[in-house]
Amino acid sequence: MAERAEHNEETGSVGHIAPAKLYVAIWAVLMVLTLTTVLVSMVDIGPMNIVVALVIATIKGTLVVLFFMHLRYSPKLTMATVIAAVFWLFLLLSLTMTDYLTRAWSTYPGH
Amino acid sequence: MATAVQIVERENYLNSNYGIKSWLLTTDHKRIAVLYLISITAMFWLGGFFAMMIRLELLTPAGDLVSSDTYNKLFTMHGIIMVFFFLIPSVPAVLGNFLVPLMVGAKDLAFPRVNLLSWYLYMAGAITALTAMVTGGVDTGWTFYTPFSTTYSNTHVIGAAIGIFIAGFSSILTGLNFIVTIHRMRAPGMTWRRLPLFCWSNYAAAVIMVLGTPVIAITLLLVALERAFNIGVFNPQLGGDPLLFQHLFWFYSHPAVYIMILPGMGVISEIVCCFSRKRAFGYEFIALASIAIAVLGFLVWAHHMFVAGISVYAALVFSLLSYLVAIPSAVKVFNWTATMYKGSISYNTPMLYAFGFIGLFTVGGLTGIFLSSLGLDVHVHDTYFVIAHFHYVMVGGMVMAYMAGLHFWWPKITGKMYPEAWAKLSALLVFVGFNTTFFPLFILGYMGSPRRYHAYPPEFQVLNVLSTAGASILAVGYVLPMIYFVWSLRYGADAGPNPWNATGLEWMTSSPPPTHNFDETPVVTWEAYDYEHQPQEEITVGH
Structure with a gap:
C-alpha cells in the first residue's frame, strides 16, 4: 500500500496514453449515437421513445467513462468506486419505483 | 533534557508558526480540525439558542412568547443549523480530521489542500444559510417539503437551500479524503484487521457522504430552481410530483442520520476498550456492522413517508427493510457491553459519556422500531414521539459521543488535561438534563400532541414544563465544558503523550502532536486494542 501511494505521488495520476485513433473512433461512435437519438425522437414509438433515449445515453456515458476518463486502464479500487456510484443510483431509482409502479394497485375505492 | 539549554517546548502543530494567516492558509489536518471545532461550536450555540426559544415558548399552552410565524422559523433554523452545520460535520470534521491520519500512521490526509477547501466551503455554506436567516428566516422546517417550499412559503428558502448545497460539497470532500x-x-503493518474501529466507522460514514450527499445537493437546487423559475419538478400544478421530493430528500437525509451516528459509534468503541482495559469483543463484527449500517441505511428512507400517500406495497417493503437496520446496531451495543464484561472499568469522564451514549442510543434505536412498524407509525407520525425518538439518537447518542470523544482526545489535541471533577459533573448534568427534556416528549407524542405548533391544549402543560426545565439543566451541562476546556488551555496540567495509557498510534506521538505527526513512520505489529498485553498501569489522571 505504502509503496503504491509513494509511486503515485512521484508520477502524478496513473499514466496511460491511449492511441489517438481510439479517441477518434470513440468520438465517431458518440456522434453516430447522438444522431440516432435525434432521429428516433422524430418517430413516435410510444413509451419506447424514452427507453431508447435513455439506453443510448447510458451507452454514451459508459464509453466516455471507460475511454475518455481512462476507467478501463484504472486500478480496481477506482473501478469499484464507479460501480458503487452506479449501483447506488440503481438503488435510488429501483426503490423509488416500488412506490410509483405499485401505487395504483390499491383496491380501495377512489384511490 | 540533560542540560538546561535543551528545556525548550517541543515543536508541535500549535507552536510551529503563529498568526492568523498561518491558520487560515494551513493544510495541516490538525489545524483544520481546530478550525472546524471553533466553527461548529459557534453553530452549536446558535442552534441551541433557537432550541431554548422553542422550549420557552412551549412553557405555557398559549402561543404568547412568539407568533406562530416566528415559531415556524425558530424550529426550522434550529433544525437546519443543528443537522447540516453541527451534527453532520461534528465527529468527522473535528475528531475525524484530527485523528484519522494519526490513527493510520500517516503524516496528513491524502489531499491536504482539498481538506482546507472543505472548511472554506463549510464556512461559505454556513454564511449563506445564516444570511437567509438574518434577512428574514425560513419557515419550511429543515425538511423543505414541497410544494410549500417551492410555491407557498414567503420566506428565504432559496438562500437556505443554496447554503446547504454549498456545505454539501464540504461533506463530500471530507468523505473523499x-x-x-x-x-x-x-502505515506498514496497519492492515484492515488492525485498523482502529474509529477509522472503520468514519470510513463507513465517508462512503455515505460521497454517495448520498450529491442527491440532497441536487434536490435542494431543484427546489431553488422551481421556486425561482417555476419549472415543474415537484409542484403538481406545474406537472410535478411532491412525493418525488420526499423520495429524493430522504434518500440522503435518512442515511445522513448514519453519517451522524456512525463516527459517534467509533468514538464509543475506542473509549469502551480503553476504560475497560480489554480488546474489543467481536472486532470484525463491530467493523462490518458499520459497513452494514451504511449500506442498509440507504434502503429504508420511505419510512418517513408512510402517511404521505405512497403505495402500501412499497410501505411494506420499506418497513421490513427498516427493521433490518436494528440488527447491526444491536450487534454494536451487545459487543460494547460484552467488551466491558469482566473488564477493569474506570469511571473517567469519557467513559461516563459512553455509558450515557449506550443507554440513550438504545432507547432511541428501539423507539425507531416503533416508528418503522406501519400501524403504530400512523398513530404517532408527526407527534412529539418522533421528536423524542430522533433527539435520543441525535443528542442522547451523537452529541454524547462527541462530548465523550472531545474529553478523551482533548489531552491529545491541546496537550492539557481538563479538570476531571467538573467534567464528571457536566456529564451527569447532561445525562439528567437530557432525559428530563426528552422523555416527557415520548409521553406527549403518545398522547397525540403534534409537533410544530406553538400552542397546545392546557392538559399537556405539566410535561412541557418538565421538558423546558430539563432543557435548562442540559444547557448548564453544555456550558460547563465550554468554560473548563478554555480554562484548561492555560491552567490545565500537562497531559503527556498518553494520559489514559491507551493503545493506538495517536497516543504514541507527543501531545500536542508535531506538525508531521510522527518523527518516523510507525511500523505496526500488533492488533488494535491490545490492552491485555499492555503493562497494567492504573489510570492515575483525575483520581
Missing part, C-alpha cells in the same frame, strides 16, 4: 487516506496511506 477519508476514503483515500484509509485505503492508501496506512
